[in-house]
Amino acid sequence: MDILVIGGGGREHAIVWALSKSPKAGTIYCAPGNAGIAQLAECVPIAVNAFEQLRAFAQEKEVGLVVVGPDDPLADGIVDVFEEAGIPVFGPRKNAAEIEGSKTFMKDLLHKYNIPTADYAKFDDFEKALEYLRSKQAPIVIKADGLAAGKGVTVARTMEEAEQALRDIMESKVFGDAGSRVVIEEFLEGQEMSILAFVDGETVKPMSAAQDHKPAFDGDLGPNTGGMGTYSPLPHIPDSVIEEAIETIIKPTAKAMVSEGRPFRGVLFAGLMITPDGKPKTIEFNARFGDPETQVVLPRLKTDLLEVFLAAVNGSLAELELEWSEESAVCVILASGGYPASYAKGLVISGLDAEDNDSIVFHAGTALDEEGRWITNGGRVLGVVGMGTDIASARAKAYKRAGHIIFEGKHSRTDIAVKALV
Structure with a gap:
């Protein structure tokens, strides 16, 4: 089966990487993709918001499945466009993607259905x-x-x-x-946790929990970014707390969306805070795979990802059981100097071609120059993932590999996953 993945960042590289392992996968196309993704897929120069071009390409190539990565096209209704053309697509429709597209909608939904979240007020x-x-x-x-x-x-x-x-x-x-419009919200203190789940209506299949690091600098200081690193699983958070989050937040939210006439199909991503009393509360919901959470969750998924996508699209997700590796994964983001503010592009990257069986490098913002050299092409450049028997060994492998990759201004946090070692 030929597949079209829409997007061009580290998340999409991880999705393409996982799909490429499926025996059912034929040609994988990625629009627009990036230089790293091009090693696994055929990249096509179509922007993620060029809906009609993407639809026409999918029809021309007779792809059996479309997978949408980024948030913007989901919020703008790309899934509706493919569904109207009769093309199987994994992702939520526009009215369901509003759970990410509008924080006001999300907060009002949780308040209406008594789903735990911070106190808030909304203003225009x-x-x-x-x-x-x-x-x-x-x-x-x-x-x-x-x-x-x-x-x-x-x-x-x-x-x-x-x-x-x-x-x-x-x-x-x-x-x-x-x-x-803005939402002004109560500050919640505690441990953050991300739980992504494959969802089809009221059917919820949670993925392994992960923890992101949003601030730019060590010690959770500095401006928020798209994510500077993540790890999975979370050995320092009790299984009972993770289960409580699934039962009191994720499943009720999926059910609430059905009740609102907005059934959700795709990946529902809950950003959660575990408060000092041990109770999980909702910080945010996203309507797609997280970035960089995807980079540590999918390498631990033993079940064929293509089978999972097809089950969700075909309405048979309830019959599928997910299997997870016992291994741990840690992802360290290598960012351009200055990110998340202004940064340079076109800087030569060295050390990418070394063979290493203990790590995976996912490309987020890279390109090839006219001489065939790897160069930077974004704020978050690479996600370096170490796999190991526990968080400590996975972390050591990620940082070892990251240390061999060099480009001018390279910035990364040095404390990714430290919280899991305390």
């Missing part, structure tokens, strides 16, 4: 938002309502920082229309 008027904010205390969380490439959230440690974030979002429009 700056002065009213500012008045409410000034009635609160720091730390407090300011969120742009719409999609902002994972950067629309500010955890403000001071009221000055909170007010500046509010002005940036609503007055300066740093995130464009995504900031026409």
Whole structure:
């Protein structure tokens, strides 16, 4: 079966990598892909928002399945376009993808169905938002309502920082229309946890839990990024807490979406906080695979990923049991200097071609120059994944491999997965 994967980052590289292992996979196309993905798939220069071109390409190649990676095309209704053309597609329709596309919608849904989350208020008027904010205390969380490439959230440690974030979002429009509304949210303290789940209506098949590291610098300092590293499983978090999150948050949310006439099919990604009393609460929901969570979860999935996708599309997900490797995985992101602010592109990367059976390198922002050299082409450049018998060994392998990869301005955190070793 030929497959079209839409997207061009590290997440899509991990998806293509996992699909390429399926005996049922034929030619894998990726639009637009990247230089690393091109080693496994046939990349086609079609943008993720060029819906009609993507549909026409899928029809021309008679692909048996389309897999959508990024959030923007899902929020804009790409799945509806493929479904209307009769092309099997894995991902939520537009009305279901709103669980990520609008934080206001997500928070209202959780409130309506009594699903645990932080207290919040929503505003589309700056002065009213500012008045409410000034009635609160720091730390407090300011969120742009719409999609902002994972950067629309500010955890403000001071009221000055909170007010500046509010002005940036609503007055300066740093995130464009995504900031026409804001959610001001109670700050939750504790351990963060990500649980991704394959979902088809009320059927929920959770993946192994992971933990992301959003801030740019060690010690969870600095501006939020799209993610600087992650690991799975979470040996320091009790299975009972993970199970409670699945039973009290993920499954009720899938059921709520069905009740709202927005049945969800695809990957539902819960960003969670385990509060000091040991109770999980919802920080956010995403409507697709997380990045870089995918890079540590899929290498641990023993079940054929293509079989999982097809089961969800065909309505037989309930009959499928997922199998997971006992191995641990740790992903260290190598970013361009300056990320998540401005950064240079076109810098030569060395050390990528070394053979290493203990690690996997997923490409996020790379290209090949005219001389065939690897060069940087994004903020997050590479995701280096180490696999081992436990977190400590996986972490050591990831950092060893990452240390051999060199480019000017290379930046990475040095404390990925340290929380699991305490």
